Amino acid sequence: MFETKFTCDICGEVRKQTNKWFVSIPGQGIHILGFTEKLAKKKGNSCLCGEKCLHVWVASLAPILHVVHEIPETGKEVVQ
Numbered sequence: 001m002f003e004t005k006f007t008c009d010i011c012g013e014v015r016k017q018t019n020k021w022f023v024s025i026p027g028q029g030i031h032i033l034g035f036t037e038k039l040a041k042k043k044g045n046s047c048l049c050g051e052k053c054l055h056v057w058v059a060s061l062a063p064i065l066h067v068v069h070e071i072p073e074t075g076k077e078v079v080q
């Protein structure tokens with residue numbers, strides 16, 4: 001029987017039973033639940049292999065969450 005493989009949306013790691021994984025659910029704000037196959041298979045949800053990738057995922061949302069940018073007093077945008 002074919003076993004469904006789940007891979008981390010951040011680092012691509014294949015899920016093993018022993019790992020503590022999370023599933024992130026799109027929507028307003030940040031929704032993160034413990035891993036279940038049902039959640040992981042749902043379209044639009046992201047699999048995250050652990051706290052490390054969870055943090056990366058949250059950080060990737062920062063540009064969306066912080067829609068208001070601070071504009072320096074010079075009026076010019078800071079280029080990094």
Ligand SMILES: [Zn+2]
Binds near residue numbers: 011012013048
């Ligand atoms: Zn990962």
